[in-house]
Amino acid sequence: xxxxxxxxxxxxxxxxxxxxxxxxxxxxxxxxxxxxxxxxxxxxxxxxxxxxxxxxxxxxxxxxxxxxxxxxxxxxxxxxxxxxxxxxxxxxxxxxxxxxxxxxxxxxxxxxxxxxxxxxxx
Amino acid sequence: xxxxxxxxxxxxxxxxxxxxxxxxxxxxxxxxxxxxxxxxxxxxxxxxxxxxxxxxxxxxxxxxxxxxxxxxxxxxxxxxxxxxxxxxxxxxxxxxxxxxxxxxxxxxxxxx
Numbered sequence: 001x002x003x004x005x006x007x008x009x010x011x012x013x014x015x016x017x018x019x020x021x022x023x024x025x026x027x028x029x030x031x032x033x034x035x036x037x038x039x040x041x042x043x044x045x046x047x048x049x050x051x052x053x054x055x056x057x058x059x060x061x062x063x064x065x066x067x068x069x070x071x072x073x074x075x076x077x078x079x080x081x082x083x084x085x086x087x088x089x090x091x092x093x094x095x096x097x098x099x100x101x102x103x104x105x106x107x108x109x110x111x112x113x114x115x116x117x118x119x120x121x122x
Numbered sequence: 123x124x125x126x127x128x129x130x131x132x133x134x135x136x137x138x139x140x141x142x143x144x145x146x147x148x149x150x151x152x153x154x155x156x157x158x159x160x161x162x163x164x165x166x167x168x169x170x171x172x173x174x175x176x177x178x179x180x181x182x183x184x185x186x187x188x189x190x191x192x193x194x195x196x197x198x199x200x201x202x203x204x205x206x207x208x209x210x211x212x213x214x215x216x217x218x219x220x221x222x223x224x225x226x227x228x229x230x231x232x233x234x
Contacts, residue, residue, distance in 0.1 A: 020212050021194060027215060028222040030147060035140045036173055043177025045184075047192050055197055056180075059206050060172050062214045064145060064165060068152045071161075075154075099149060099157035104164060115164060 021051050029057035036060075070107035072097055136226060142166045143223050151220070176200050 029036075033050060036057045040047065047053055075097055105115050134142070145165045149157050179200035184192040198208055 017194065017198065017208070020208075020215075023212070023215060030220040030222065031144045031169075031173075032140060032223060032225055034225065035137050038137050039141075039170060039173040040177035040180075043174045043179075043181060045177035045181040045192060049194075052192065052194060052197055055194070055201075055211075056173060056176050058211055058215060059176065059201055059208075060169055061144070061148070062211060063172060063206060064169050065148050065152065065214075065218070067165070067168070068148055068154065072152055072154055096156070097154045099154040099161045101158055101160050101164070104161050108164075113168070 021055070024051045024054045024058070027054060027058075029054055030061050031057045033057070067104075067107055067111060068099070070110060071099055071103045074103040074106045075099065078103065138166065138170065140223055140225070141169050145169060147220065147223070151218075176204065179203060 033053050037047065037053050040053065040056060079097075101115075101117075108115050142162065145162060146157075149162075149165075176197070180192055180196045183196040183199045184190070187196075189196075201208055
């Protein structure tokens with residue numbers, strides 16, 4: 001698999017991106033286009049092409065979903081350790097996960113984001 | 123907890139509320155049925171800041187090459203500079219299917 005990906009990349013990176021842009025044409029990202037373009041405008045960016053906005057939406061969406069995935073992995077590891085310490089823990093509880101700041105903080109530290117509660121916050 | 127949410131949500135601006143919804147949907151899709159309000163706010167703020175920063179960076183690349191209309195290349199340069207792998211976006215696009223968030227009706231009326 002690695003070889004095919006490498007070949008694809010080395011052969012034509014430009015065509016790869018343009019194929020991808022064609023796919024974006026009929027893809028509706030989770031974040032609506034108007035919302036993404038509003039925040040892009042806040043950064044001084046004005047794009048007429050909808051596909052560019054969708055590319056940004058998709059990239060942002062993937063970043064956040066990766067962070068959530070990592071945070072849930074931390075949460076799973078923690079709950080698993082707790083359950084193994086106390087035998088007879090209910091299995092039904094394992095399916096539902098609650099994201100806490102503790103797990104998110106650990107996941108974000110891997111991404112180089114330092115989340116710290118300010119002294120004045122509740 | 124629910125009471126606090128219903129009181130605070132109307133005060134936030136419309137765009138941020140939709141971003142908040144998107145994060146909530148992502149959390150639910152990933153299997154996190156519950157999340158603390160602080161987590162949700164952190165992720166919302168991160169998503170908002172990320173989009174603004176991509177816009178800012180892409181705009182700078184665009185102006186650096188003497189153009190006013192941004193191209194795909196500017197955005198991809200901005201994404202690469204931020205450490206986001208573009209080739210990993212395509213599998214993500216195929217894998218994940220979301221129901222898009224509907225825009226609030228007020229906004230639709232304003233645009234017409």
